[in-house]
Amino acid sequence: MKELKREFEPYSGLILDLDGVIWVGERPIAEALEAVKKLRTLGKKMLFVTNNSTRSRRDYEKRLRDLGLEVDINEIMNSGYATALLLKERYGGGRTYVVGEKGLVEELEGQGLQVISREECWDNGADFVVVGMDRGFNYWKIATAMRAIRQGALFIATNADKTFPSEKGLLPGAGTMVAAISTASGKKPDIIVGKPNAHIFEIALKKMNLRREEVLVIGDRIDTDIEGAYKAGIKSLLILTGVTSREEVEKSEIKPNFILNSMKELFL
């Protein structure tokens, strides 16, 4: 890791995925941590962007610091925070019913959204129904969300990942919760914030205060990171340390601009 390869020099900002790039599940990727430190010394702006909404940015800040990376909370964007910024900016605020975990509630409240209880939503409806991954998902949450949406609440999904890998094996992701509420309410989400939708990257660009040509998206999934970058008109780099293999890239219609085996290969 001496100096940055010439093809990566033009990008002053990097949008980095976490799972599959910085760590795989519980296991950190040593080469990636080293590369991030090196990129930092080169003065690159970095933003870690993840579809996971269950943990707050503060949780990620702590985890990255525990791995020895000097990161600031403003260098982290999860789909919950992106959702909160989008709602705040577009609508100013509003009464929000959340189907999701503590990290999502924390981010929404952090941007001044008024998170209401299930009882309050059942009785008086909501402006927004925000749906993310929720291990406390149950029948009455679906019933309450469908009722509010049928009464006119905006239906926002943090992301639509159908499943996600865990130490217990594949588990239902936010997309499963979204499918249940879509079926019951007879309506697809008005907005899906997370990758592969462009929203989260648009919000990321604004946060970084950079133009899209100045930024490179680094991720491990062709169907979320790379497709999302493509939709947002941002160049992308696929790292083969996570979900997508080189064979899958060859079969895919969407191609990354760059492919590397490891973050180490960013450097000569």
Next chain:
Amino acid sequence: MKELKREFEPYSGLILDLDGVIWVGERPIAEALEAVKKLRTLGKKMLFVTNNSTRSRRDYEKRLRDLGLEVDINEIMNSGYATALLLKERYGGGRTYVVGEKGLVEELEGQGLQVISREECWDNGADFVVVGMDRGFNYWKIATAMRAIRQGALFIATNADKTFPSEKGLLPGAGTMVAAISTASGKKPDIIVGKPNAHIFEIALKKMNLRREEVLVIGDRIDTDIEGAYKAGIKSLLILTGVTSREEVEKSEIKPNFILNSMKELFL
């Protein structure tokens, strides 16, 4: 109500829907009760067929008796019982994980299926995952069902009604549970037993020991009762005391063979 109109004389068996035909929610339809008593005196075979799987046949027997109808448990078929008969007949039996309520478990066990716990299914998989309406639906039930289905369990839905009307307003139906589990498992149900699928009517014919030409389906919903009867090749009568209006029939591609305002009009 003197005698049966000539056009209804040829049918020695009647398959009757419950909600919308015999009662609407909690309210019994007096004319329908009278008509059923009269049909009984004429020696018609009757089978009450409902997509609802949360209550057992015993529960329905009691409710109908409380309304003054002399019914036998063998004159009642809910989607849970139909599912149990189908699994018993086609496969003999098997280890069954149930996402559903007490009434469904009761019917499955009644036909000798081995209903297993969530923990047992998580650890060792299942032969069948049976999904019905479940007010105790939650994240870990989805996770367990998806895991078993991905490992090869047959995925059976009692029915696919997305919602159902209740005194509390519209609530999520079995179809909402099915959508969540389909999304997480990446697989549509192998079998959907309830209306508008023909399965439940085929099972009903066998139970009544009648040929399809001898039977008339009486229901209030064009999209379940009438469509299901059509698929099963059974003649149908739409009663306008429930969900479907005459205008909706006119717009619909599927038409009932007969339409009446009330069960009273079966008679001269």
